[in-house]
Amino acid sequence: MLQTGSRTTTREAIHSAAARLFQDQGFSRTTVRQIAAAAGTDPALVIRHFKSKELLFLETMHLTIDDEPLLDAPLEHLGERLAELLVELDGPARGVFLALVRGSNEPQIHERLRDTHEHVFIAPLRRRLSGPDADVRARMAAALAGGLLYALWVAGDEGLLRTDRTELVSRYGALFQGVLTPRSG
Amino acid sequence: MLQTGSRTTTREAIHSAAARLFQDQGFSRTTVRQIAAAAGTDPALVIRHFKSKELLFLETMHLTIDDEPLLDAPLEHLGERLAELLVELDGPARGVFLALVRGSNEPQIHERLRDTHEHVFIAPLRRRLSGPDADVRARMAAALAGGLLYALWVAGDEGLLRTDRTELVSRYGALFQGVLTPRSG
DNA sequence: GACGGGGAGTCAACATTGTTGACCGAACTT
DNA sequence: AAGTTCGGTCAACAATGTTGACTCCCCGTC
Numbered sequence: 001m002l003q004t005g006s007r008t009t010t011r012e013a014i015h016s017a018a019a020r021l022f023q024d025q026g027f028s029r030t031t032v033r034q035i036a037a038a039a040g041t042d043p044a045l046v047i048r049h050f051k052s053k054e055l056l057f058l059e060t061m062h063l064t065i066d067d068e069p070l071l072d073a074p075l076e077h078l079g080e081r082l083a084e085l086l087v088e089l090d091g092p093a094r095g096v097f098l099a100l101v102r103g104s105n106e107p108q109i110h111e112r113l114r115d116t117h118e119h120v121f122i123a124p125l126r127r128r129l130s131g132p133d134a135d136v137r138a139r140m141a142a143a144l145a146g147g148l149l150y151a152l153w154v155a156g157d158e159g160l161l162r163t164d165r166t167e168l169v170s171r172y173g174a175l176f177q178g179v180l181t182p183r184s185g
Numbered sequence: 186m187l188q189t190g191s192r193t194t195t196r197e198a199i200h201s202a203a204a205r206l207f208q209d210q211g212f213s214r215t216t217v218r219q220i221a222a223a224a225g226t227d228p229a230l231v232i233r234h235f236k237s238k239e240l241l242f243l244e245t246m247h248l249t250i251d252d253e254p255l256l257d258a259p260l261e262h263l264g265e266r267l268a269e270l271l272v273e274l275d276g277p278a279r280g281v282f283l284a285l286v287r288g289s290n291e292p293q294i295h296e297r298l299r300d301t302h303e304h305v306f307i308a309p310l311r312r313r314l315s316g317p318d319a320d321v322r323a324r325m326a327a328a329l330a331g332g333l334l335y336a337l338w339v340a341g342d343e344g345l346l347r348t349d350r351t352e353l354v355s356r357y358g359a360l361f362q363g364v365l366t367p368r369s370g
Numbered sequence: 371g372a373c374g375g376g377g378a379g380t381c382a383a384c385a386t387t388g389t390t391g392a393c394c395g396a397a398c399t400t
Numbered sequence: 401a402a403g404t405t406c407g408g409t410c411a412a413c414a415a416t417g418t419t420g421a422c423t424c425c426c427c428g429t430c
Binding site for chain 2: 386387
């Protein structure tokens with residue numbers, strides 16, 4: 001009654017087709033009819049399953065990154081680990097991040113981006129820090145991280161894109177480290 | 186023939202109405218009919234004057250910032266000046282920046298954002314720097330700047346928004362300074 | 371075993387979007 | 401005075417997201 005095999009298959013076909021298309025083309029350039037065609041079904045069915053294009057977007061576009069390299073890194077190497085993590089980041093994460101940023105004209109997508117920034121970038125760093133200004137330092141490091149992804153992916157700075165990755169990791173690692181660890185401590 | 190008073194008035198009415206609406210609502214949420222209504226004219230006329238909604242957007246959304254505080258600042262205070270400039274930034278610049286970022290799903294808008302990043306953020310800093318890695322340092326500072334605006338405006342980090350502005354200027358000023366001036370120089 | 375109900379699927383329609391073409395009118399040129 | 405050019409108006413077009421009516425099939429109940 002709740003699922004007879006074919007039903008969830010269709011729903012999941014829509015889900016995965018939407019995920020792929022949204023990652024590749026963003027929110028506005030992806031049409032419900034495209035999603036339906038890619039899933040081999042009908043546009044009306046897409047809406048029936050997910051209420052609206054925007055809700056389907058929110059249900060498919062979840063940004064997560066692998067925390068582990070940060071959690072078990074010694075504090076004095078946290079900066080470099082974070083830089084490595086970000087510079088090597090790619091694949092679905094790139095598409096989801098871009099879709100969230102570029103779709104944030106829609107209020108609900110904007111809220112999702114705000115949440116993502118808080119829970120994916122700020123929170124993991126905040127947990128490793130202490131001291132009265134720990135919160136500001138975590139938020140600044142998150143702003144640095146967002147700035148790196150912004151420069152590489154959103155603005156598309158070709159100079160940075162051409163820069164040697166190990167140099168980028170080293171430079172940004174030092175930056176992160178300086179922000180995360182207390183002044184000259 | 187080229188302008189008989191009323192013609193440029195209408196064209197400029199469209200231009201300024203579009204600028205205001207695009208800044209407030211972004212590209213996708215602003216409709217040609219809205220612009221026409223705000224300018225007291227017809228949707229078809231909007232297209233006739235500017236060829237397309239996207240070209241109208243590109244003609245109205247130019248991001249510029251006042252360079253002077255950077256040009257005449259002594260090198261050792263460049264970082265703080267830049268931080269001041271960014272933290273105090275607001276008004277049209279905010280709307281234009283957000284519209285460019287969120288509209289960058291459209292290839293031409295993306296290209297405009299790329300150009301803006303290159304000419305508004307990177308170039309002025311690059312001119313003040315020298316040394317073999319001057320280019321990378323300028324691009325990293327620009328990425329930091331983009332990250333600050335990203336965190337404040339795009340992601341909407343409420344923690345940073347609540348942070349005392351002078352503290353933000355001081356912290357980011359030091360960051361900029363460390364990136365702009367050569368290692369331990 | 372027949373029957374009814376509910377949910378998946380299909381089709382056509384709706385309002386809204388950006389854009390185009392046909393027509394109108396006035397003003398400037400010759 | 402005639403004609404051309406250009407701004408303005410109106411209606412229409414295709415494409416978009418979304419909704420409603422209808423069909424069909426599977427399940428549980430008499």
